[in-house]
Amino acid sequence: MTEETLLSARGLSLHFGKVPALVNVDADLWPGEVLAVVGESGSGKTTLLNVLSGRIRADSGVTWYRDPQSRLHDVHAMPAPALRALHRSDWGFVHQNPRDNLRMSVSAGGNVGERLMAAGNRHYGNIREAAIDWLAQVEIDPARVDDMPRTFSGGMLQRLQIARTLVTHPRLVFMDEPTGGLDVSVQARLLDLIRSLVARLNIAVVLVTHDLAVARLLAHRIMVMQRGEVVETGLTDQVLDDPQHAYTQLLVSSVLQA
Amino acid sequence: MNGYNFAYLDEQTKRMIRRALLKAVAIPGHQVPFGSREMPLPYGWGTGGIQVTASVLGAADTLKVIDQGADDTTNAVSIRRFFARTAGVATTTDTNEATIIQTRHRIPEKALREDQIIVYQVPQPEPLSKLEPSRAETRRMHALAEYGSMHVRLYEDITRFGHVAISYDYPVMVNHRYLMAPSPIPAFDNPKMHMMPALQLFGAGREKRIYAIPPYTDVRSLDFDDHPFRTTRAPQCCALCGADDSYLDEVVTDDQGGRMFVCSDTDHCETRQAEGHTGTGEPIAREAAE
Numbered sequence: 082m083t084e085e086t087l088l089s090a091r092g093l094s095l096h097f098g099k100v101p102a103l104v105n106v107d108a109d110l111w112p113g114e115v116l117a118v119v120g121e122s123g124s125g126k127t128t129l130l131n132v133l134s135g136r137i138r139a140d141s142g143v144t145w146y147r148d149p150q151s152r153l154h155d156v157h158a159m160p161a162p163a164l165r166a167l168h169r170s171d172w173g174f175v176h177q178n179p180r181d182n183l184r185m186s187v188s189a190g191g192n193v194g195e196r197l198m199a200a201g202n203r204h205y206g207n208i209r210e211a212a213i214d215w216l217a218q219v220e221i222d223p224a225r226v227d228d229m230p231r232t233f234s235g236g237m238l239q240r241l242q243i244a245r246t247l248v249t250h251p252r253l254v255f256m257d258e259p260t261g262g263l264d265v266s267v268q269a270r271l272l273d274l275i276r277s278l279v280a281r282l283n284i285a286v287v288l289v290t291h292d293l294a295v296a297r298l299l300a301h302r303i304m305v306m307q308r309g310e311v312v313e314t315g316l317t318d319q320v321l322d323d324p325q326h327a328y329t330q331l332l333v334s335s336v337l338q339a
Numbered sequence: 340m341n342g343y344n345f346a347y348l349d350e351q352t353k354r355m356i357r358r359a360l361l362k363a364v365a366i367p368g369h370q371v372p373f374g375s376r377e378m379p380l381p382y383g384w385g386t387g388g389i390q391v392t393a394s395v396l397g398a399a400d401t402l403k404v405i406d407q408g409a410d411d412t413t414n415a416v417s418i419r420r421f422f423a424r425t426a427g428v429a430t431t432t433d434t435n436e437a438t439i440i441q442t443r444h445r446i447p448e449k450a451l452r453e454d455q456i457i458v459y460q461v462p463q464p465e466p467l468s469k470l471e472p473s474r475a476e477t478r479r480m481h482a483l484a485e486y487g488s489m490h491v492r493l494y495e496d497i498t499r500f501g502h503v504a505i506s507y508d509y510p511v512m513v514n515h516r517y518l519m520a521p522s523p524i525p526a527f528d529n530p531k532m533h534m535m536p537a538l539q540l541f542g543a544g545r546e547k548r549i550y551a552i553p554p555y556t557d558v559r560s561l562d563f564d565d566h567p568f569r570t571t572r573a574p575q576c577c578a579l580c581g582a583d584d585s586y587l588d589e590v591v592t593d594d595q596g597g598r599m600f601v602c603s604d605t606d607h608c609e610t611r612q613a614e615g616h617t618g619t620g621e622p623i624a625r626e627a628a629e
Contacts, residue, residue, distance in 0.1 A: 162483045169487075184491070191494045198494065199487025205497055205563040227498050 085147060087112045087253060087285050093132055093142035101309040102128040103139060108304065108311075112252065113283040117300030117317065119290060119332070125309040126289045127257055133287060134174060134255045135164050149252070169199050173246035177258040179238040182245070183230050189216065189241055190226040196249045215244040219274060236267035240274065247278065254279075256288045260295055272298050293336050297321055305329045346393040346426040352376055356394040356549070360540060363551035368513030369481070370464050375547040379421075384414055385443055386544025388460035389421070392441045395456060395540070396422065401429045403437035408445035408586065408603035415443070434606050444507070446528040448585050448607040451537035453554060459522040461543035464550060466510045466520040486518045489561060497566055506571070512559045513552055521558075527570045527586045532558040575600040580611035581618040592622040599623070 088110040095103040102125045110116050118126045131137040133144055135156040144156040148171070156164070168174065176182045183192050193212040194202075202208055213223045219240040221233075230238055239259065246254060259275065260268040276299055279286055290296055296303055296317060303320045305313040305328065313326040324330045344350065352374075359373040378386045396402065402422050406415040410432040418441060419430045431437050434449045441458040451457060467477040470488045480486070489510055496504045503509075509526035513519045521532060522541060532539065532552060539552040552558060562568035573587040578599045585607055587600040599622045602608035 165483060165485070169485075187491055187495055188498055190498060191491050194494055195487060195491050198490040199485065201487075203490070203562075203564050205494065206565050208494065209498075 084111055085151070086110060086145075087114075088133060088144070088146050088287075090133060090144045091142060093129070093139045093144070095128060095132060095137070095139045095309075101125075103132065103142075104309045106142070106306075106309075106311055108133065110253070110285050110287060112285055114302065115279060115286040115288060115300045117288045117290060117296035117303045118306060119293060119296050119303060120306035121332075122291060124306040126291075126306055128309075129306070130255050130257055130287060130289050134168070134172065135159065146253075169196060170249055171252050173249075173251040173254040175242055175246055175254060175256040175259050177261045179230075179235075179242040182242050183238065185230050188227045188229060189221070189233070192230060192241060193245050193248050196245065200249055211248060212244075215248050216241075218278070219244040220270075236263055236271060239263065239271060243275065243278070247282065247284070250282065251284065253285045253287075256286055258290055259288070260290070260292070268295075275299060293321060293332065305332065343425045345398070346396045346422065346428075347379075348376065348390065348393045352390075353394040356390055359549045360391065360394065360551060363540070363549050364538070364553050366517070367552050367556050368511075368517030368519040368550060370548040370550045372547055373549050375544045378544065380417070382545040383462060385418060385441070385460035387542030387546075387549070388441050388443070388458050388544075389418055389542075390544060391458045391540050391542035391549065392418075392422065392439060393426075395458070396426055396428060396439060398426070398428065400438045401431050401436050403431050403434065403440045403606075404442075405440065405445060405447065405604075405606075406443045407588070408447070408607075409605045411605060432606050433610075442524075444523045444525075445586070445603060446524055446531045448602070448604045449610075450531075451535060453536040455537040457535075457537050457539050459524070459539065459541045461520070461522040461541045461548070462545070463508075464520055464541065464543040464546050464548040466508075466518050481517060484516065486512075489518060490563070493561060493563065493566075497563070503562070503566065503568070509568075510561050512561060514556050515559075518561075519550065519552075519558075525586055526560070526568075527572050529558075529560045529568070530570065534558075573600050575623070576618060577602045577608060577611075578618040578620060578622070580608045580616045582608070582611060582616070595624075597622040597624055 086109045090108040093103050093106040118129055120126050132139045138157050146154045146156050190209055190212040193215050194208040197208050213226050216223050216226055221237055221240055260271055288299060300317045303317045304311050307328045313320055313329045321333055324333050356373055359371045363371045378389055404415040404419040406412040422428055423430050434447045439456045443460045465477055471477050493503050507525050508520055508523045509529050511519050511521050534555050536554050538554055541550045560568040576583045579601050582602055585602045588603040590599045590601055592599050
């Protein structure tokens with residue numbers, strides 16, 4: 082690939098006491114690409130996500146982010162205001178539990194509009210219009226724009242969280258098990274939605290999941306982690322159809338075939 | 340004033356409060372922590388305001404104290420008497436004569452001058468408290484000027500009621516930088532803070548915070564471009580002085596729904612009456628009021 086990377090990590094290591102959470106991890110993400118991080122629970126997937134997004138500092142290693150002006154920023158050396166501004170505008174974070182991210186006592190429209198208001202938008206009509214537009218894009222009935230999130234189902238909450246995150250057109254979104262805890266039919270619909278939005282808006286995604294089917298459906302490339310180490314990385318179909326590492330082979334073979 | 344230091348507080352305490360005040364004036368709208376003392380009145384009655392007043396009071400000052408605009412309510416009378424006894428300063432109810440005005444929840448109708456200081460009693464100094472429970476986090480938000488969430492509150496109001504329904508303690512932006520709670524004054528009084536010639540000091544005793552607005556400082560009430568800030572008042576005229584531009588209190592006069600609207604600023608009302616202005620003097624019936 083000749084294009085420059087959006088996010089690059091080199092030699093990330095992090096220990097929680099004696100437990101190695103990350104061991105010399107390298108990662109690259111190109112614009113518009115979906116990278117899945119898979120592995121069993123406790124393999125360091127979410128830790129990697131938190132380190133890449135600057136929420137946790139690694140013991141060693143460096144993470145570079147390239148902004149739209151093509152300047153490189155060391156994510157962990159950035160001043161806190163700049164990092165927070167990045168999280169509010171160019172970046173997004175989709176949590177496994179939408180209640181962690183949404184304001185449950187604020188209407189759906191207010192939730193979607195918050196990032197716009199934080200970015201300095203001060204026109205009520207425009208904010209509301211954008212909120213209604215985004216609810217439609219994530220397949221929530223725009224008539225529910227003034228309803229409280231507590232009246233929404235789990236799948237709707239997750240879609241609302243996605244609308245709230247994407248409203249400022251971020252270039253990079255971190256997703257932590259976005260379909261966890263949802264039933265299978267809702268999962269399928271949500272995956273379909275994420276796939277079409279990501280493709281249409283050309284968003285780069287780092288997707289953490291334990292579900293190989295989710296990775297297969299969404300991701301261009303895949304990273305397999307075990308005990309904090311990246312054991313295998315490559316194109317999704319290549320890794321899943323022809324796993325080389327023993328652990329990846331185990332993972333692929335343990336998926337139930339319906 | 341026997342048995343007390345001048346203005347009740349000891350000199351070291353006053354010195355500490357003055358340091359906090361200087362810092363507050365230097366950073367308009369920024370909340371400065373201070374070592375709030377126990378005062379001989381309960382929290383919520385103006386322990387913050389009374390400490391600020393004690394620290395800026397001089398022997399030559401004339402003090403006025405108002406509570407919801409009135410000079411003759413319990414809170415106002417007791418604080419005025421407190422300083423008359425412990426500092427021996429002159430007291431007044433006339434806004435013109437006063438050099439220091441301690442207020443609870445109103446700004447006098449009469450425009451204040453450069454040689455006056457207004458001291459506000461503040462129950463909750465943190466404007467973001469209802470949105471973000473953690474003080475560590477609100478301090479970070481102030482430091483980084485991240486005030487988008489405050490507009491979410493305004494958005495919710497417009498969505499639900501068609502207009503911003505915050506009627507008191509309406510958040511303001513001071514000097515284009517700090518979001519500030521103006522204490523529970525009615526939103527009607529907010530425009531008076533903008534470019535006010537007098538020094539404005541705010542004391543929150545229980546929350547142990549002091550903040551200030553220096554004279555002639557830009558103070559803007561938050562709003563949206565298409566929903567500009569506007570003030571509201573009862574649409575009646577004062578029943579005693581006939582004023583149609585002052586902030587009115589609604590006084591229930593009987594159990595038949597009768598009520599009277601009178602100026603909440605008693606000094607303003609009395610001055611106008613002395614000048615010959617009169618209102619109807621009559622309570623209005625339920626139907627007329629609605």
